[in-house]
Amino acid sequence: MNRFLFDPAAVRDGEVFLSEEESRHISKVLRMRPGTEVELFDGTGLVYRATILQTGQRVKAGLGQCISREKRREVPVRVAQGMLKGKKMDMIVQKCTELGAARFTAFVSSRCQGKPDRARNQKREERWQRLTIAACKQCMRRSPMALDETVSFSDLLALYETDSNALRLLFWEEEKSVGLKDLPSFSGYDMICLILGPEGGLTVEEVEMARARGWQSVTLGERILRAETANLSAVSIVQYLAGNI
Secondary structure: EHHHHHHHOOOOOOOOOOOOOHHHHHHHOOOOOOEEEEEEOOOOOEEEEEEEEEEEOOOOOEEEEEEOOOOOOOOOOOEEOOOOOHHHHHHHHHHHHHHHOOOEEEEOOOOEEEEOOHHOOOOOOOOHHHHHHHHHHHOOOOOEEOOOOOEEHHHHHHHHHOOOOEEEEEEEOOOOOHHHHHHHOHHHEEEEEEOOOOOOOOOOHHHHHHHHOOOOOEEOEEEEEHHHHHHHHHHHHHHOOOOOO
């Protein structure tokens, strides 16, 4: 069954008008008709049965039964990714959403290509927000992955220091001795935070800076992986080891 996002503040007497973007998808792309049953989610974890009441520029739907189930407790996974070239970041944002990451932060380190550009970053972040919503609808996730503003590497370390009782893992191709299998159980932590570098990797100085602030460098093995492959591998393995999948 198709699932769409709605604003819970817009509900009036059990009915809600969907956004223009969702309405366009329903009316123009899927060509749904009044009477079609769908699912609506509000972005906070609640999902409802609903019926399309009218189509057009603004689709109206009638809310039915809340069908979201109580979820087992998961250990939230936060992902920090060094900025990559082209559309690679779009793919990572999409896949991290599908894999259940709780939060995502893009950062700029010394080996990232290009200069920091706040206006350009804002456009990227707006696109990533749309991608997370689309990925939620595709994978039936109840709430979207939270997105932070793009930050510098030093600001990233300060931002992630606020997570108490967190396991902080920095994936580094130069680490030779410590892998994920060498770490203790992940179940005792309230949060797991991951750092993955850009195409050129992180410098020794950046890694030492992170280590000094409580980050453990780990390896994904002997193979040198592309940055996007390393990200999806790391997130998948950590979600498994944390008991989240």
